[in-house]
Amino acid sequence: MAARGGGGGRGGPARVSNLDGDAPESTDFANYFCTYAYLYHQKDMLEDHKRTGAYYNACMQNREQFAGKVVLDVGTGSGILAIFAARAGARKVYAVEATDMAKSAKRLVAAQGLEGSIEVIQGVIESVELPEKVDIIISEWMGYFLLRESMLDSVLVARDRFLKPGGALYPSHARMVLAPIRSNQCRQRQGDFQNSMEGWAEFLGEMKRYYNVDLDCLSDDYRKEQLDYFSHTAAWTDIHPSQVVGTAAVFKTYDLHTLTLEELKAPLNASFNIRVLEDGPVDAYCGWFDTQFKGSAENPTTNEVVLSTAPDPTGATHWGQQSFFLHPPVDCAEGDVLAVEIDVVRRKDNQRLMDVKIQHRVEGKGKARTSCFHIE
Amino acid sequence: MAARGGGGGRGGPARVSNLDGDAPESTDFANYFCTYAYLYHQKDMLEDHKRTGAYYNACMQNREQFAGKVVLDVGTGSGILAIFAARAGARKVYAVEATDMAKSAKRLVAAQGLEGSIEVIQGVIESVELPEKVDIIISEWMGYFLLRESMLDSVLVARDRFLKPGGALYPSHARMVLAPIRSNQCRQRQGDFQNSMEGWAEFLGEMKRYYNVDLDCLSDDYRKEQLDYFSHTAAWTDIHPSQVVGTAAVFKTYDLHTLTLEELKAPLNASFNIRVLEDGPVDAYCGWFDTQFKGSAENPTTNEVVLSTAPDPTGATHWGQQSFFLHPPVDCAEGDVLAVEIDVVRRKDNQRLMDVKIQHRVEGKGKARTSCFHIE
Numbered sequence: 001m002a003a004r005g006g007g008g009g010r011g012g013p014a015r016v017s018n019l020d021g022d023a024p025e026s027t028d029f030a031n032y033f034c035t036y037a038y039l040y041h042q043k044d045m046l047e048d049h050k051r052t053g054a055y056y057n058a059c060m061q062n063r064e065q066f067a068g069k070v071v072l073d074v075g076t077g078s079g080i081l082a083i084f085a086a087r088a089g090a091r092k093v094y095a096v097e098a099t100d101m102a103k104s105a106k107r108l109v110a111a112q113g114l115e116g117s118i119e120v121i122q123g124v125i126e127s128v129e130l131p132e133k134v135d136i137i138i139s140e141w142m143g144y145f146l147l148r149e150s151m152l153d154s155v156l157v158a159r160d161r162f163l164k165p166g167g168a169l170y171p172s173h174a175r176m177v178l179a180p181i182r183s184n185q186c187r188q189r190q191g192d193f194q195n196s197m198e199g200w201a202e203f204l205g206e207m208k209r210y211y212n213v214d215l216d217c218l219s220d221d222y223r224k225e226q227l228d229y230f231s232h233t234a235a236w237t238d239i240h241p242s243q244v245v246g247t248a249a250v251f252k253t254y255d256l257h258t259l260t261l262e263e264l265k266a267p268l269n270a271s272f273n274i275r276v277l278e279d280g281p282v283d284a285y286c287g288w289f290d291t292q293f294k295g296s297a298e299n300p301t302t303n304e305v306v307l308s309t310a311p312d313p314t315g316a317t318h319w320g321q322q323s324f325f326l327h328p329p330v331d332c333a334e335g336d337v338l339a340v341e342i343d344v345v346r347r348k349d350n351q352r353l354m355d356v357k358i359q360h361r362v363e364g365k366g367k368a369r370t371s372c373f374h375i376e
Numbered sequence: 377m378a379a380r381g382g383g384g385g386r387g388g389p390a391r392v393s394n395l396d397g398d399a400p401e402s403t404d405f406a407n408y409f410c411t412y413a414y415l416y417h418q419k420d421m422l423e424d425h426k427r428t429g430a431y432y433n434a435c436m437q438n439r440e441q442f443a444g445k446v447v448l449d450v451g452t453g454s455g456i457l458a459i460f461a462a463r464a465g466a467r468k469v470y471a472v473e474a475t476d477m478a479k480s481a482k483r484l485v486a487a488q489g490l491e492g493s494i495e496v497i498q499g500v501i502e503s504v505e506l507p508e509k510v511d512i513i514i515s516e517w518m519g520y521f522l523l524r525e526s527m528l529d530s531v532l533v534a535r536d537r538f539l540k541p542g543g544a545l546y547p548s549h550a551r552m553v554l555a556p557i558r559s560n561q562c563r564q565r566q567g568d569f570q571n572s573m574e575g576w577a578e579f580l581g582e583m584k585r586y587y588n589v590d591l592d593c594l595s596d597d598y599r600k601e602q603l604d605y606f607s608h609t610a611a612w613t614d615i616h617p618s619q620v621v622g623t624a625a626v627f628k629t630y631d632l633h634t635l636t637l638e639e640l641k642a643p644l645n646a647s648f649n650i651r652v653l654e655d656g657p658v659d660a661y662c663g664w665f666d667t668q669f670k671g672s673a674e675n676p677t678t679n680e681v682v683l684s685t686a687p688d689p690t691g692a693t694h695w696g697q698q699s700f701f702l703h704p705p706v707d708c709a710e711g712d713v714l715a716v717e718i719d720v721v722r723r724k725d726n727q728r729l730m731d732v733k734i735q736h737r738v739e740g741k742g743k744a745r746t747s748c749f750h751i752e
Contacts, residue, residue: 001412001421001451001516001525031407036377039598040605045377047579049586056587075377083589104594111593140377149377203423210425211432213459217487218480222415229416 032149032352037099042078045140048318054307055081055140058170058293059088061303065168065295066090070132074125074139074158075151079105079118081138086117093118094134096125096158125158134162135299138170143352145234145322146176146289147268147344148375150352156261166298169256171291171307178287179248180274180338181239186283186325193230197223234356234375237323238316239286245278245332248310251342257296268344273363276336281329285340285358286311288321324358324373337363347374408525408728413475418454421516424694430683431457431516434546434669435464437679441544441671442466446508450501450515450534451527455481455494457514462493469494470510472501472534501534510538511675514546519728521610521698522552522665523644523720524751526728532637542674545632547667547683554663555624556650556714557615562659562701569606573599610732610751613699614692615662621654621708624686627718633672644720649739652712657705661716661734662687664697700734700749713739723750 035041046052059066059081066088073082076095082105085093095118097105102122109118121128137158143149159169200222207213251270276282290308295301309319332338343357354375361368411417422428435442435457442464449458449471458471458481471494473481478498485494497504513534519525535545576598583589627646652658666684671677685695708714719733730751737744 001453001519001527039594039601043576043579043598046583049582052587077377078591078594080587080589084587087588104597107593108589108591111590143377151377200419203419206425207422211428211456211460212463213456213484214487215454215484217483218415218454221480222419225415 028352031350033099036075036077037101039078039101039104042101042104044318046078046080050309050317051140051307052080054291054293054305055138055170056084057303058301058305059084059138061305062293062295062301063088064302065299066136069135070094071136071138072096072130072134072158072162074137074155075141076105076120077101077140079108079120081140082118082120083109083112083114085136085138086114090117090136092132094130095120096128097122098124125154125161130162133164133167135164135167136170137163137167142174142289142291142319144236144319145287145344145354145356145375146174148352148354150346152256152264153261155256156259156264159256160261166296168296168299168301170293170295172256172294172296172301173292174254174256174289175250175292176252176287176289177248177250177310178272178274178285178340178342179244180246180276180282180332181243181284181286181323182245182278182280183237183239183243183283183323183325185235185237185323186327186329189230189235189325190327193226196226196230200226228374231325231327232371232373234287234322234324234373236320237286239311239321239323240313241311244286244311245280245282246274246276246338249274249340251340265346267346269341271339271341274338274340276332276334276338279333280331282326282332282338283329284323284325285360286321286323288319322375324356324371326369326371330360330362330369332362336365339363339368404728407726409475412451412453413477415454415477415480418477418480420694422454422456426685426688426693427516427683428456430667430669430681431514431546432460433679434677434681435460435514437681438669438671438677439464440678441675442512445511446470447512447514448472448506448510448534448538450513450531451517452481452496453477453516455484455496457516458494458496459485459488459490461512461514462490466493466512468508470506471496472504473498474500501530501537506538509540509543511540511543512546513539513543518550518665518667518695520612520695521663521720521730521732521751522550524728524730526722528632528640529637531632532635532640535632536637542672544672544675544677546669546671548632548670548672549668550630550632550665551626551668552628552663552665553624553626553686554648554650554661554716554718555620556622556652556658556708557619557660557662557699558621558654558656559613559615559619559659559699559701561611561613561699562657562703562705565606565611565701566703569602572602572606576602604750607701607703608747608749610663610698610700610749612696613662615687615697615699616689617687620662620687621656621658622650622652622714625650625716627716641722643722645717647715647717650714650716652708652710652714655709656707658702658708658714659705660699660701661736662697662699664695698751700732700747702745702747706736706738706745708738712741715739715744 071085071090071093073095082095106120141151293305341359347353356373447461447466452471482496517527669681717735723729732749
């Protein structure tokens with residue numbers, strides 16, 4: 001048989017298509033948490049200095065907020081955020097990590113001489129016990145397009161279980177943004193799809209000639225599978241700001257202090273307008289996010305820090321931007337208004353992945369088009 | 377956080393390192409079976425014509441053995457082997473498939489007008505029920521280095537549950553081969569490892585300068601993780617026969633009619649000699665397999681077919697060969713004898729993956745060296 005590598009097709013996440021509802025915890029552990037047990041992957045995240053630097057600044061530029069406080073780090077990984085919190089003056093930091101990376105975190109904490117103030121706990125936040133409530137919860141929970149991985153769920157659980165009234169979340173707010181872009185990748189992907197279908201046609205011929213088996217009855221399914229891959233899967237992209245050809249719409253904001261788990265798990269729906277700023281095709285909608293460190297209403301930060309994953313001429317964060325390519329592109333003129341409705345829904349077969357539906361039309365022209373994607 | 381793709385690190389199979397013993401069935405389904413639910417992957421296997429052609433010939437050149445017989449295809453996938461068996465004259469073929477690919481198989485069977493003789497059953501062979509015993513079991517169960525995926529287990533279960541006395545397995549025999557090779561990939565991998573460690577050193581400097589955090593306490597673990605990846609992971613290779621610099625040793629043969637599940641699950645240990653045929657370094661041991669279609673003692677095939685995955689100037693099968701690179705290579709002279717002992721053991725954290733230990737020495741020179749690998 002020879003299945004190369006593991007997981008789903010083409011290195012995508014495993015799909016548990018014939019199991020009903022949520023995957024059991026063991027499957028989730030195998031498919032999700034395990035990645036974070038590799039130092040190689042921790043290094044990838046740590047050396048994303050826009051990411052690590054933003055958390056560093058959020059702590060170090062707000063020492064007044066940390067001084068003498070009790071902090072919880074949800075999903076500490078290597079332990080870096082716990083170390084920042086302790087260095088910023090926290091009296092005690094609980095650093096919770098599900099994977100064996102907890103052992104590395106423990107050593108890293110000790111190597112900085114911080115074992116007196118940081119306690120690394122291996123476990124999942126939903127079931128660990130802490131001896132006290134905390135003043136601050138810090139966590140780097142963001143996935144692609146903000147919501148992939150659904151790790152914010154765990155941060156909200158931590159908040160409801162452990163945060164003192166008036167305590168602060170770091171970050172405290174998040175925003176999701178969508179903008180129209182121009183990108184040659186659109187045509188490349190279309191070409192890759194065409195090549196793939198030509199390959200299938202040759203393959204059909206071979207199978208018929210060599211073995212007298214006619215596989216044409218599977219052609220529609222193959223076409224769907226390939227379209228799904230090339231046209232309906234969001235792509236990790238590193239977009240240059242000059243590729244953005246319209247206004248960027250902030251279509252969703254989250255205040256993590258008031259957001260409920262129910263709201264977060266519910267389908268996200270938003271309608272908004274985008275103004276086209278250049279003549280020519282819109283090849284894709286490009287999505288990114290930022291998070292803000294404002295503290296809580298009772299305990300605001302002194303210096304607000306923002307971690308942005310917007311298109312940047314110096315290059316993307318490790319999140320990149322998620323681009324949703326349109327097949328075919330939409331022809332636009334400067335001044336056109338794109339009326340957009342977006343739906344983001346968790347996948348039934350894997351709650352950590354997302355389906356995205358974008359309905360859009362150039363106002364006053366043509367009829368609305370619907371494009372569906374998933375974030376792998 | 378942003379874990380790219382799913383599964384384990386670098387697209388490798390998921391590791392369930394903190395779960396004891398066997399992964400539960402749902403995890404196995406998510407991580408193993410799901411790959412086979414993609415037509416893209418079925419196409420990869422079908423268009424490996426050494427593979428598909430060998431099964432085709434095994435059926436079509438042995439019509440006497442199939443005429444009027446009842447056949448079971450274990451893991452039918454697209455249904456191709458069931459179709460070959462029916463075309464070779466089988467009265468009835470039960471085609472068992474665990475994944476949703478069973479639905480495609482059903483359509484493919486109908487499109488060939490064979491729904492009268494082929495019954496596609498979606499289920500796992502360990503729990504399906506058949507209304508009768510079968511004369512022949514056909515299956516394409518081989519993984520990398522023959523044993524990866526451990527799917528032969530299921531074929532033996534099928535044999536013990538459903539094969540009539542004297543019935544035949546297609547294939548009936550399998551052989552594992554190891555040979556010394558010369559390959560520049562050995563130095564490439566060593567270079568990649570060095571680059572990776574230089575990258576780590578730079579990373580340590582950055583983390584110290586930017587955030588005053590000293591990660592050196594994790595350097596040994598990082599080194600081990602990277603060595604594991606670059607030096608202790610078997611590589612898929614397409615070796616040219618001219619790269620083979622010594623005799624190829626058949627170190628294990630399986631007669632599938634008599635092999636027990638206990639023998640198959642037990643660690644494999646073999647000792648053998650390899651004669652070096654050229655002066656120069658031995659960079660790796662290269663492993664491959666072949667399977668033979670001899671039928672059973674009571675029902676031998678008329679024409680024996682062999683499916684070989686040996687190095688071939690026309691290119692590898694989709695299995696390639698698994699190469700176990702030596703760091704450093706072993707300097708040899710023509711006529712040297714390499715005394716080799718190999719152990720192949722199923723991984724505790726994933727029974728479908730393998731650990732391979734190779735102990736080897738040039739006879740009469742130096743002392744034995746041990747190299748450990750895993751097959752991902």
